[in-house]
Amino acid sequence: MISPRTPSGVLELLPPEQVAFQRMLDAIRSGYERFGFLPIETPVFERSDVLLTKTGGETERQVYFVQSTGALEKSRGEGAGEAVPEMALRFDLTVPLARYVAEHEHQLTFPFRRYQMQRVYRGERPQRGRFREFYQCDVDIVGSGELSVRHDAECPAVINAIFTDVAIGPFTIQINNRKLLRGFYEDLGISDPDTQAAVLREVDKLDKRGPDHLRQTLTGDGFGLGAEVVEQVLGFAQVRSGSHQDALDRLQAVEIASSGSDALAEGVAELREVLALVRALGVPEENYCLNFSIARGLDYYTGTVYETTLDEHPEIGSICSGGRYDNLAGQYTRSRLPGVGISIGLSRLFWQLREAGLIDVSLGESTVQVLVPQVAAELLDDQLALTAQLRHGGINTEAVLDGGKLGKQLRYADRAGIRFVALLGAQEVADGTVTLKDLRRQDQFTVPRDEVVSALRVELAQPLV
Known part of the structure; x- marks a missing residue:
C-alpha cells in the first residue's frame, strides 16, 4: 500500500484550523471590498514567456513548470530532446496582474482597483514556515499614465482596517520612500546604482541582524565604506518616529541636512502628503510610523514602501508589505501603468500566528451552528x-x-x-x-x-x- 503522506512545503489543516484560516480569508476579503476593490482571478498557470519576462536568476530556479503528458510524449517521439514547457505555475500575483491589465487595458476603468486572493507556487527549500504552495492576498491600485501619490495613503488605511478586524494584537505600519533613500545615499557619495542597491539590501535587514552586523558588513571588503559614512548610514537607518508630529519633524530634519538632492526632496514631499492623508483616513497614529531602514523589493518599488509588524511579536517579521511602482506592465504594453499595492502572505502568517499561540483552535470551532x-x-x-x-x-x-x-x-x-x-x-x-x-x-x-x-x-x- 502507498503511505498517505502530505507533500512537503504545503499547509494542510484539520477542520477546526481550516475554519480559523477561512475566517481570516473572509475578514481580509471583507476589508478589501469595504475599500472599494474589485475581485479578479487569474489562471494558476501562465505562459512561460509571460511569467518569466527575464530569464535566469533566483525567480526561474523557483518556478514550477507545467507540461502535459501529451506534450511530453510528442517531444520524445520527435526525438528533439526535452521541450521547454509552455506553461508555468504563477510564483506571485503581481506578474499575472501585469499581464491581465495589459491584456484588458481597454476594457478596464482606471484607476483600476483590484483585489486577488489565490494560491501561488514557489520551489522553496522545505523548512518550518516556508511553503511551496501558499495563499497571497493582494490589493493594487493601477493608474493609466499617472497615479496620484494620494492613493499611497489608502494602503495603510486598508492594512489598519484589516488587522484591527482580525484582532491579532497591536501592530505598526512602517512607512518609507525609495526616493528619499536614493537621495540620502547620493548625498553620502553612494551614487553608483549597483552599490546603492547592495547597501540598501543590507540596510533592509537591520531590524533582523542588528547595527553591529551592518557596521561590520559595510566596512568590510565587499563594500569598503569609510567609518564616518557607515555611521551616518546607521544613524539614518535607525530613525523611527514616535508620533505623527515626530514623523513630520524628522522629515524636516532630513530635508535641512540634505545638500539639495531633488530625489530626497521629492521623497520627503511625498511622505508628508501620505502621512497627512493617512491621518485624515482615520488611522490611529500609534499604528503607523516612519522607518528609514525599510526598502522592500529593491528593483521593483520606486516610491512609498510599507512593512507591517506585530508590536508584541517582532520575531514574526513583516505580516504585510508593499509599495509604489512606476510601470506595472512595461514588459507587455507600451502604456505606462503606475500603481501601488500591498500583499498579505496568509499561509505563512497563519502558521506564524498559530506557532505563537495567537490563534486558538482548541475549542474546535465549527461552521455548523x-x-x-x-x-x-x-x-x-x-x-x-x-x-x-x-x-x-x-x-x-x-x-x-x-x-x-x-x-x-x-x-x-x-x-x-x-x-x-x-x-x-x-x-x-x-x-x-x-x-x-x-x-x-x-x-x-x-x-x-x-x-x-x-x-x-x-x-x-x-x-x-
Missing part, C-alpha cells in the same frame, strides 16, 4: 422539517440521520465544535416548542417553534465570555 439530533425514530420527519426551517432561516444546521443514543449524539456535537443542539422530542412536538441546548454555556431553554430562528440569531450574535 446547530445540530438537530434524532431523539426518536418516529419523529424523523418532524426533526427534518425543523432542520429545513433552521436552514431556511440562515442557520447552519446539521441533522443526525442514523439515530443512536442521545448522549452519544450530544458528545458528537461537543467534539465537532457545534455550539447548539435543537432537541425536538414528543413533548416539544405536542407543545409546538423546541429545546435549545447551548454546549458552550452549559445551558438550555425552550422556545416556541415559530421563534426558534430569531432566538438562535440573538444567541449567536452575543459574544462568548
Whole structure:
C-alpha cells in the first residue's frame, strides 16, 4: 500500500484550523471590498514567456513548470530532446496582474482597483514556515499614465482596517520612500546604482541582524565604506518616529541636512502628503510610523514602501508589505501603468500566528451552528422539517440521520465544535416548542417553534465570555 503522506512545503489543516484560516480569508476579503476593490482571478498557470519576462536568476530556479503528458510524449517521439514547457505555475500575483491589465487595458476603468486572493507556487527549500504552495492576498491600485501619490495613503488605511478586524494584537505600519533613500545615499557619495542597491539590501535587514552586523558588513571588503559614512548610514537607518508630529519633524530634519538632492526632496514631499492623508483616513497614529531602514523589493518599488509588524511579536517579521511602482506592465504594453499595492502572505502568517499561540483552535470551532439530533425514530420527519426551517432561516444546521443514543449524539456535537443542539422530542412536538441546548454555556431553554430562528440569531450574535 502507498503511505498517505502530505507533500512537503504545503499547509494542510484539520477542520477546526481550516475554519480559523477561512475566517481570516473572509475578514481580509471583507476589508478589501469595504475599500472599494474589485475581485479578479487569474489562471494558476501562465505562459512561460509571460511569467518569466527575464530569464535566469533566483525567480526561474523557483518556478514550477507545467507540461502535459501529451506534450511530453510528442517531444520524445520527435526525438528533439526535452521541450521547454509552455506553461508555468504563477510564483506571485503581481506578474499575472501585469499581464491581465495589459491584456484588458481597454476594457478596464482606471484607476483600476483590484483585489486577488489565490494560491501561488514557489520551489522553496522545505523548512518550518516556508511553503511551496501558499495563499497571497493582494490589493493594487493601477493608474493609466499617472497615479496620484494620494492613493499611497489608502494602503495603510486598508492594512489598519484589516488587522484591527482580525484582532491579532497591536501592530505598526512602517512607512518609507525609495526616493528619499536614493537621495540620502547620493548625498553620502553612494551614487553608483549597483552599490546603492547592495547597501540598501543590507540596510533592509537591520531590524533582523542588528547595527553591529551592518557596521561590520559595510566596512568590510565587499563594500569598503569609510567609518564616518557607515555611521551616518546607521544613524539614518535607525530613525523611527514616535508620533505623527515626530514623523513630520524628522522629515524636516532630513530635508535641512540634505545638500539639495531633488530625489530626497521629492521623497520627503511625498511622505508628508501620505502621512497627512493617512491621518485624515482615520488611522490611529500609534499604528503607523516612519522607518528609514525599510526598502522592500529593491528593483521593483520606486516610491512609498510599507512593512507591517506585530508590536508584541517582532520575531514574526513583516505580516504585510508593499509599495509604489512606476510601470506595472512595461514588459507587455507600451502604456505606462503606475500603481501601488500591498500583499498579505496568509499561509505563512497563519502558521506564524498559530506557532505563537495567537490563534486558538482548541475549542474546535465549527461552521455548523446547530445540530438537530434524532431523539426518536418516529419523529424523523418532524426533526427534518425543523432542520429545513433552521436552514431556511440562515442557520447552519446539521441533522443526525442514523439515530443512536442521545448522549452519544450530544458528545458528537461537543467534539465537532457545534455550539447548539435543537432537541425536538414528543413533548416539544405536542407543545409546538423546541429545546435549545447551548454546549458552550452549559445551558438550555425552550422556545416556541415559530421563534426558534430569531432566538438562535440573538444567541449567536452575543459574544462568548
